[in-house]
């Protein structure tokens with residue numbers, strides 16, 4: 164890959180090379196296999212699964228087991244586990260590797276009350292001995308077959324800021340990377356991410372650091388890499404409705420001109436394909452439900468799209484949805500790639 168700027172050098176997590184150094188964030192309800200494949204094709208260097216509950220895996224919940232699924236053509240992929248204790252972290256990490264994960268990530272950033280109540284997510288950052296035990300257990304679980312990373316916040320709140328301490332523990336426990344979402348847990352998603360904390364972490368650890376928070380396009384990503392010295396950038400909400408962000412980031416990494424934004428025809432074409440893959444993966448009923456969010460996000464701002472969404476969300480058969488999307492996309496010459 165031609166490269167003019169050292170800031171865009173490939174990210175290395177253990178033996179896994181992430182090139183370009185851009186990662187699709189773990190997003191519950193969003194980063195399911197068909198969407199991850201689309202992001203990889205559009206240029207993401209690595210993709211992450213949604214968080215997978217280690218407790219639910221321990222109860223052999225079949226819906227949770229399906230969340231571990233990794234497709235052959237989406238590597239490298241990181242599978243994220245949500246584990247409150249070392250007892251469930253170890254078998255969950257093992258199961259993730261057996262399912263084909265290239266990287267196993269530990270969630271220490273989720274601030275959702277239900278998750279905190281069970282002692283997982285960002286709750287671990289308020290109990291450092293347990294956080295360490297969970298990291299050590301995940302390393303035992305993978306048994307050298309994949310690197311382990313941890314995705315953290317800066318701490319629960321400014322008074323309990325502890326990202327540097329967690330990074331030291333991560334090094335001692337044998338982890339291979341750390342992702343910092345540069346907000347405090349108590350902030351949820353409000354306010355701006357404070358990238359100076361990513362720069363601070365970069366100074367304080369020898370592990371590769373992936374910066375996360377408020378990257379929406381190539382200029383944000385370039386600025387984060389330059390200002391913080393981080394080794395990779397992770398994009399979440401910016402990719403939900405616009406996975407083409409990864410095409411822009413890939414062009415920036417190659418010092419190429421930023422490509423034209425994806426137009427309506429390309430967006431509708433991608434929805435058709437995503438719909439077909441969702442239905443293949445989950446079956447028609449669940450597949451169409453999983454697609455709903457994407458229908459809304461991908462069509463936002465397009466002409467007469469409110470009526471399209473209202474109609475699309477009523478449909479219960481993929482053939483009907485396909486017909487609707489093809490009729491809507493006619494003026495942009497949208498074709499179904501499967502025809």
Ligand SMILES: Cc1cc2nc3c(=O)[nH]c(=O)nc-3n(C[C@H](O)[C@H](O)[C@H](O)COP(=O)(O)O)c2cc1C
Nearest residue numbers: 188189190191213214270344376377378398399400
């Ligand atoms: C809908 C949604 C679901 C999320 N699910 C997860 C998750 O499963 N695991 C996780 O570590 N973070 C999760 N996050 C947080 C994102 O991974 C990311 O850290 C956050 O959105 C900040 O990055 P952004 O500004 O690029 O969106 C979620 C965020 C959103 C908006």
